[in-house]
Amino acid sequence: MSQAAKLRGTLLTFGAALSAALALIALIMLSLDKAPLAAAQRFLEGAIGTPSARADVIMAALPMLLCAAGLLLTFTAGLWNIGVEGQVTMGAIFATIIARTIPRDVSDWGALAALILPAELLLAMLGGALWAGLVALLKIRGGINEIFGGVALNFISVNILLSLVNGPWRVGTFPQTAPFAPAALLPRQADLRLSPLGIAIALIAFAVVFMALRGTRFGLQLRAIGRNAKSAGILGVRVERNIFWALVVCGALAGLAGAFQVLFTRGRLLPNISGGIGFMGVLIVLLTGVRAAWVLPVTLFIATVPIGSLKLATSLDSAVQIDAALGNVFQSALVLAVLIGGGIRARLAARRKERAEHG
Amino acid sequence: MHVELKDITKTFGTLRANDSLTLSFAEGRIYALLGENGAGKSTLMKILSGYQPPDSGTIFIDGRAVTFQTPADALQCGIGMLHQDPLDVPNLTVLDNFMLGRREGLLPKRKAARQALTAHATRLGFEIDPFRYVDSLTIGERQQLEIVRLLSLGARLLILDEPTTGISAEQKHMLFSALKRLAAEEGMTVILVSHKLEDVAALCQEVYVLRGGKLVGHRHMPTPIDELVTLMFGQSLPRPTRGAHNLGAEILRAESVSLTARRLTVRDLSLSVRSGEVIGLAGLDGSGQSDFLRACAGLQPLNGGRILIAGVPIHGKGYAELLRMGVAYAPSGRLEEGLVDGLTLSEHFALTTNNGLWINWRAANALAARQIARYNIRGAPHSPIQTLSGGNQQRTLIALLPENLRLLLLEDPTRGLDVESTAWVWQQLLARRDQGAAILFTSPDLDEIVTYSDRVLVFCEGRATLVEDLDDSARNPAERLGELIGGKRT
Secondary structure (H helix, E strand, O other): OOHHHHHHHHHHHHHHHHHHHHHHHHHHHHHOOOOHHHHHHHHHHHHHOOHHHHHHHHHHHHHHHHHHHHHHHHHHOOOOOOOHHHHHHHHHHHHHHHHOOOOOOOHHHHHHHHHHHHHHHHHHHHHHHHHHHHHHHHHHOOOOOHHHHHHHHHHHHHHHHHHHHHOOOOOOOOOOOOOOOHHHOOOOOOOOOOOHHHHHHHHHHHHHHHHHHHHEHHHHHHHHHHHOHHHHHHOOOOHHHHHHHHHHHHHHHHHHHHHHHHHHHOOOOOOOOOOOHHHHHHHHHHHOOOOHHHHHHHHHHHHHHHHHHHHHHOOOOOOOOOOOHHHHHHHHHHHHHHHHHHHHHHHHHHHHHHHHHHO | OOEEEEEEEEEEOOEEEEEEEEEEEOOOOEEEEEOOOOOOHHHHHHHHOOOOOOOEEEEEEOOEEEOOOOHHHHHHOOEEEEOOOOOOOOOOEHHHHHHOOOOOOOOOOHHHHHHHHHHHHHHHOOOOOOOOEHHHOOHHHHHHHHHHHHHHOOOOEEEEEOOOOOOOHHHHHHHHHHHHHHHHHHOOEEEEEEOOHHHHHHHOOEEEEEEOOEEEEEEEOOOOHHHHHHHHHOOOOOOOOOOOOOOOOEEEEEEEEEEEOOOOEEEEEEEEEEOOOEEEEEEOOOOOHHHHHHHHOOOOOOOEEEEEEOOEEOOOOOHHHHHHOOEEEEOOOOOOOOOOOOOEHHHHHHHHOOOOOEOOHHHHHHHHHHHHHHOOOOOOOOOEHHHOOHHHHHHHHHHHOOOOOOEEEEEOOOOOOOHHHHHHHHHHHHHHHHOOOEEEEEOOOHHHHHHHOOEEEEEEOOEEEEEOOOOOOOOOHHHHHHHHHOOOOO
16 A cells, blocks of 8 residues: 555544544533533633643643653554653652752752752653563563553552652641752743643654654664564563563653652642553554654644643533533543454455455 | 265465366276375365365265365365374373364263274274273374274265385284275275385275376376386486495484483484484484474473583573574475564565674665575565575575574475475585585485485384484485384394
8 A cells, every 4th residue: 555545544443433522522422411512612612722722732742742642652662651650750750859958049059959850850761761661560570561550550569659659758737748958840931831841851852752763773672672572582582671661661751750749740749649641652652553753643633632621611501511520531431432443354355355356 | 875976176486386186086996096295185184084175176975065174074075184194182091092083062071972982993903992092002002092083073085195105014003904894895995195105005996196286187096106106206206326425524423322312212322423413313203303303403301411512512502503503494384494484585684694793684684685696586685584485494594594603403495395396405505515415304305315315314113313414325215214213123
């Protein structure tokens, strides 16, 4: 099949899946006596109607993009790094180790002040990488599937987080740390909630992953492992070593996403700090069929959903006011529909091929 | 039941495995389907038993045209096939295996099944304990179980694929007399697929001979053996003579190796292989020969003993490390473990060249193009590997082997290849040998083992016996190996 026909097929599948997911949402809204069309208009306004809304979408997309970039590596190698949630959480915790100790006034720190942010980010990456490294060791040395190891470590990371914010790091009545000092946070523009430095970091990380998959031996080896690890081994690829590094790099990027959550989105450490962005990354990579080139637009698209549905949830107009959870329903329905569409396409292609061969 | 095959044609790529074959099998008669390896016997029987559809042609049962989607369809029409390696589930009991495939609703009737099993077995003169586990049975006993199972499911035509490989003389006698009784008393039709002429002479009434996918003869027994041989091979082939070549230093040494194979444990295997030597590993499927190859490649752990490559113990080294020491392993499942489905030829060559962070795609493409020309592969650098035919995949696998190897470990290197590709593959392998590589290979084809091996290691029931004097003995070497494989001591 030609490239153009393939692209057309992909867009067609995505369009059909999107329509199906939207139809489902419309049905749910109608059954609740809400007005779907008005809600859709309100959603779009809320998500992309104003500069500040657009800035919110971009900033919400960054941690998802970081997770998705890391997951591109693991999915390419055929690994289901479900532990990405825990890796985000550990990144947030590790960034907090430094962030919570930074005083409000660092004017007398001099050049040292410039090192605060890099140190936080590096430590966050170390935390995520450590957690992913555990998943990798469990898999390689212990023969434990990365999904089971990841789920277990997700639970552990959540409990570490809760014990910290309920215990030694708790400030005030709620289980959370105090707001971090400005010097500890990602610098942001005064007028919009936008951080050019954050955007640059996420885009560079994504570009590095993109190029690694495209042009490096590491990327080719991951592809070979993902398609057939046994054969890759026979061709001389060190399968275990590559699996280890794919997971560790993914963990580091997820840790960075965790740092974004505490140093930008929330400005402090609190329970459920990840807010599911790791899983969102999984959804994004599944939506793109593990094709790196599609990750950026799809991430932006997915990031409009929480922003837009938050506007719906806080609306005073009862005809469109609806819980933000509907956004999650929409995202999941979309992923399912795209996966089903992909399956249908593969079946049609097989049938077409069969017919071509026999006739 | 009268079965007719009319104009059956089946092609694989450019190979016409079955070329417009028309055969007829009458009720109550015992037929032989003769032919050398690759003559198209298995293809035809797989078509008749529903494992694969023909490209064209029709199967008639009692004059009625039938088509089979699955082996279960064929069995419903009364056609049952006994495979060379019986298709049973080893960790179930005899009775459980017997009940598999019976359509009798949610709750199986164990008691009735046990009675049916015993009744069928007694009728045939077999003794099978319903409560033994299948993995404790010999091949011969598993065959008996499978025959009983097929009969109870209503088979009226039995296809037996090389049934006498690996069973004792007594079991063979029992099998043959049961088959004769079934044919004479119950009108069972039997098709024996074999290349063993003495079996054909002992059992069959009529013989069909295939050669190169075509039907070249139909004879009623008795027919002189010489005539059948001429039909099978065209003319009697002289055994190729081996040119003298020099043996070098010791490359591989196995010291009282013990390892676990699929069904048994191989114990106390010792072997020394020198550069320039070709060792054939013979044995029934799953007797440990493939496992020994994998162990030499560092892909399977040993229970005991040790393996040394050029004096260095390989314990703890992975395959990637051994590959750099000049050891290469080529498995028989090309797309399962050897080539990566979905990657192009260039990408495969890029994977095997180990240098630098970035891939030099221009160099990889050039290397692919060079190897394609040199190894006569039908494909382009950008062809995905799964679009190549089996023969071309095998050529690619050999083209991917690094230069200057010291030890080549090959699992059934010519599996599924036609005669021409087989000859080509061996030409390449022997060229490697002449450059000083030692070769260990397995093959289910004894003729291939006899033709290319300097020495043969025969695996049987957990023992590995080295046969050094293939040529010296007055007897047919393939026959001698066959007896060793079947457990007969010489």
